[in-house]
Amino acid sequence: MSYGAFQNYKHTFICLECRKGFKKPSLWAVGRRSEWVCPQCKGILIDMGIKFKTPKMSDLKAWNNLALKLPRWLRQYQKN
Ligand SMILES: [Zn+2]
Numbered sequence: 001m002s003y004g005a006f007q008n009y010k011h012t013f014i015c016l017e018c019r020k021g022f023k024k025p026s027l028w029a030v031g032r033r034s035e036w037v038c039p040q041c042k043g044i045l046i047d048m049g050i051k052f053k054t055p056k057m058s059d060l061k062a063w064n065n066l067a068l069k070l071p072r073w074l075r076q077y078q079k080n
Pocket of ligand 1: 015016017018038039040041043
């Protein structure tokens with residue numbers, strides 16, 4: 001199996017502060033050890049995977065929901 005194909009996958013990285021999503025290659029794919037940083041607030045972007053759809057910036061409800069769920073989700077993610 002070729003790993004080259006994986007490099008075409010762009011993950012959605014989000015910034016909760018700016019309520020923005022950015023399509024970037026996964027850190028794993030580019031072999032980076034550091035995180036992607038939000039170009040606006042310089043915060044660390046959260047990797048939401050390939051299928052995640054970023055809510056509209058004006059959709060406060062969706063973003064609040066994400067902010068509530070993410071800490072738990074991330075802890076789980078890091079455990080595995
Ligand atoms: Zn930001």
